[in-house]
Amino acid sequence: MQLITKNIFINTAFCSTLGWRLRNEKIRTGFSPGQLFRMEQGKEIGRLARSLYPDGIFVNELSSEAATKRTRDLLKKPQTRVLFEATFLAGNYIAKADILVRDAKSWELIEVKSSVVAKEEFIDDMAYTTLVAQAAGFFPSAISLVLIDKNYRYGMPIEKLFVKTNFTEQVIEKVNTFQTIVDFIDSVSSTPDEPEPQLTYNCRQCGEFSECPGKEIKSHIFQIPGIQQKAVEKLIASGITSIHEIPDSFSLTDNQKRVVDCIKCGKMQIDPDLLKKLATISWPAFYLDFETMMTAIPLWPDIAPYEQIPVQYSLHICGSTGKIIRHRDYLADPHRDCRRELAERLIEDLKGEGSIITYSSFEKTTISKLSTTFSDLFDELQSLIDRIVDLEQCIKCVNHPEFCGRTSIKIVLPVLVPDLSYEGLEIADGYTALMTFAMMAQGKMDTGEMERKRAALLEYCKMDTLAMVRLHEVLHGFLPGRSE
Numbered sequence: 001m002q003l004i005t006k007n008i009f010i011n012t013a014f015c016s017t018l019g020w021r022l023r024n025e026k027i028r029t030g031f032s033p034g035q036l037f038r039m040e041q042g043k044e045i046g047r048l049a050r051s052l053y054p055d056g057i058f059v060n061e062l063s064s065e066a067a068t069k070r071t072r073d074l075l076k077k078p079q080t081r082v083l084f085e086a087t088f089l090a091g092n093y094i095a096k097a098d099i100l101v102r103d104a105k106s107w108e109l110i111e112v113k114s115s116v117v118a119k120e121e122f123i124d125d126m127a128y129t130t131l132v133a134q135a136a137g138f139f140p141s142a143i144s145l146v147l148i149d150k151n152y153r154y155g156m157p158i159e160k161l162f163v164k165t166n167f168t169e170q171v172i173e174k175v176n177t178f179q180t181i182v183d184f185i186d187s188v189s190s191t192p193d194e195p196e197p198q199l200t201y202n203c204r205q206c207g208e209f210s211e212c213p214g215k216e217i218k219s220h221i222f223q224i225p226g227i228q229q230k231a232v233e234k235l236i237a238s239g240i241t242s243i244h245e246i247p248d249s250f251s252l253t254d255n256q257k258r259v260v261d262c263i264k265c266g267k268m269q270i271d272p273d274l275l276k277k278l279a280t281i282s283w284p285a286f287y288l289d290f291e292t293m294m295t296a297i298p299l300w301p302d303i304a305p306y307e308q309i310p311v312q313y314s315l316h317i318c319g320s321t322g323k324i325i326r327h328r329d330y331l332a333d334p335h336r337d338c339r340r341e342l343a344e345r346l347i348e349d350l351k352g353e354g355s356i357i358t359y360s361s362f363e364k365t366t367i368s369k370l371s372t373t374f375s376d377l378f379d380e381l382q383s384l385i386d387r388i389v390d391l392e393q394c395i396k397c398v399n400h401p402e403f404c405g406r407t408s409i410k411i412v413l414p415v416l417v418p419d420l421s422y423e424g425l426e427i428a429d430g431y432t433a434l435m436t437f438a439m440m441a442q443g444k445m446d447t448g449e450m451e452r453k454r455a456a457l458l459e460y461c462k463m464d465t466l467a468m469v470r471l472h473e474v475l476h477g478f479l480p481g482r483s484e
């Protein structure tokens with residue numbers, strides 16, 4: 001059985017079954033390309049943070065025992081100033097500290113995160129490392145969190161990339177809480193048999209849900225949009241796990257009630273407002289979708305860490321519902337900042353009077369941001385915003401039992417346009433598109449792969465606008481006097 005790592009500890013505190021499966025290696029830990037990309041970015045940030053301590057010593061022994069022994073030996077030497085990945089072992093618990101820096105009193109323990117905002121989970125991470133270090137007899141005098149400074153810009157010296165904050169007080173408070181569950185975590189995750197899974201609010205965000213008893217339940221209560229913990233607990237306590245079992249008297253918001261009623265009756269409902277909303281569209285209509293990219297470390301001037309910048313768009317132009325006149329697209333050169341070029345091409349391609357149809361408010365926000373970045377294009381870009389109609393707002397007039405209150409294009413398309421699918425596309429979601437372009441821009445692809453990925457990006461974005469054209473056509477068919 002594995003030693004208890006930070007991941008096992010935190011997950012066992014979340015759910016005993018989950019912790020047991022992790023410790024007993026029952027969970028397949030494959031990573032999606034998106035997760036791998038995030039991990040790569042995290043590693044790069046860690047490497048840059050370490051580069052600020054040129055006299056740091058890396059504890060890179062592979063076995064836990066050897067790494068622990070080396071850490072102990074190095075900590076004893078007065079000439080050791082900085083340690084990376086110092087390893088602590090206490091009973092069945094193991095932890096690694098990203099960076100230890102000797103200070104006047106003792107040592108400062110530093111956790112490095114590739115994020116621009118401090119999250120509660122980071123306190124948990126630091127508290128776990130401190131808990132194990134203390135149990136192994138090492139008491140840091142300060143505990144700090146290093147994050148990416150959102151004010152960093154391309155070309156600044158690397159020390160400006162980071163901002164360090166002392167969290168000693170909050171971490172020690174959390175360590176005291178963790179101490180009360182140390183024995184429980186060890187015993188519950190080492191029982192011969194898996195602890196019986198208990199359906200709780202936590203299951204809602206658990207990757208193991210499909211492997212737990214809840215998987216058999218049709219129309220699960222977790223499908224209710226925005227359902228609060230209290231409501232879930234109340235339903236579970238009454239033995240209710242399916243939407244079909246919820247009594248009419250149960251308190252829900254208007255939107256939740258609308259979704260629940262629709263699932264219960266199993267029939268699609270159309271809000272009469274759909275007619276009014278679709279009537280605001282004028283022809284020819286320009287169906288527009290952007291793709292963006294972002295990186296932790298900006299690649300070009302005047303871009304903040306993790307700033308989403310547009311790099312691609314697709315445009316289907318229709319003369320009337322479903323009648324495509326032409327298609328236009330744009331995909332930036334990944335070796336330079338093409339925002340200006342994209343904005344100018346967009347203005348050119350959207351010339352005319354008709355509505356610009358988007359799906360969500362993202363395109364509006366993106367054009368607005370471009371208009372403030374390029375002030376000489378402000379008026380032209382703002383006039384595009386005036387023409388935008390958000391098709392998602394029209395879809396919200398359709399309440400379908402299979403939507404479960406959601407309206408993302410990936411949910412509604414297979415229900416309303418079953419013959420059109422993202423299946424089989426090399427790039428089939430926005431995050432993969434973002435990550436693919438970022439990898440090209442970071443120079444992580446050879447020319448052959450880049451050509452293939454560019455074609456896949458164009459195909460994916462084109463599919464998004466084609467999906468909008470087809471969804472609009474279906475909505476049009478729902479109007480009174482039209483055949484469905």
Ligand code: SF4
Nearest residue numbers: 015197203206209212
């Ligand atoms: S789905 Fe629920 S019970 Fe199952 S492992 Fe996850 S949190 Fe635990």
